[in-house]
Amino acid sequence: MTRAPPEPLFRVLPSTAAPREELGMTQTQLAQAAGIQQPSVTRFEAGGTMPTLPMLERLASALGLRLHARFEPPHRAAG
Template sequence: MTSRGDWAQLREDALRDPEAGAAYEAARIRFELGNTVRERREELGMTQAQLARAAGLQQPAVARFEAGGTMPTLPMLERLAAALGMRLRVGFEPADRVAG
C-alpha cells in the first residue's frame, strides 16, 4: 500500500475497532493539549525549564507533556494554565459537531 487513499482506507478500517478508536482519540487529546501549551509557552518566550519552575514541575515532565506523551490530570492542567497566564476551561460538546 503506497497511495494516500490506501493508507486513508487502512486508517479508517482500523479505527472501526472500538479499542483502536479510543486509543486514537486519547492520543489526539494528548497531542492537542501538549501543542497548545507549547505554542503558548513559545509566545511568552519561555523555556520548558522556566515553565516547569512556574508550574511546580520538572522540565522532563513538561517535555513529555508537550510531545503528547502523557495524559495530564486536571490539577496539572490548572498549574500549567496559571503558569502560562491562562484559565483552564473544560467542557463537553456533541460528538456530531466534532470534525473527525
C-alpha cells in the same frame, strides 16, 4: 488491514508550546513556574502523557491563562 489508534479520552488544545514560546519561556522555566518536573512538560507537549486537571491548572496559571473544559458530543465516523 491496519486499525487507526483509539481516540484519546480528551484533547488538550492548544498545547502549552505555543503560549510558552510566545512568552519566551523554556520548558524548564515553565516547569519551575508550574511546580512540576521539566520532563513532564516535554512529554505533555509531545502528546506522550495524559495530564491531570491539577497539572493543567498549574500549567495554565504559569502561562497566565485560564483553564477551560467543556463537554462535547463525540465525533461520528464517516460511513
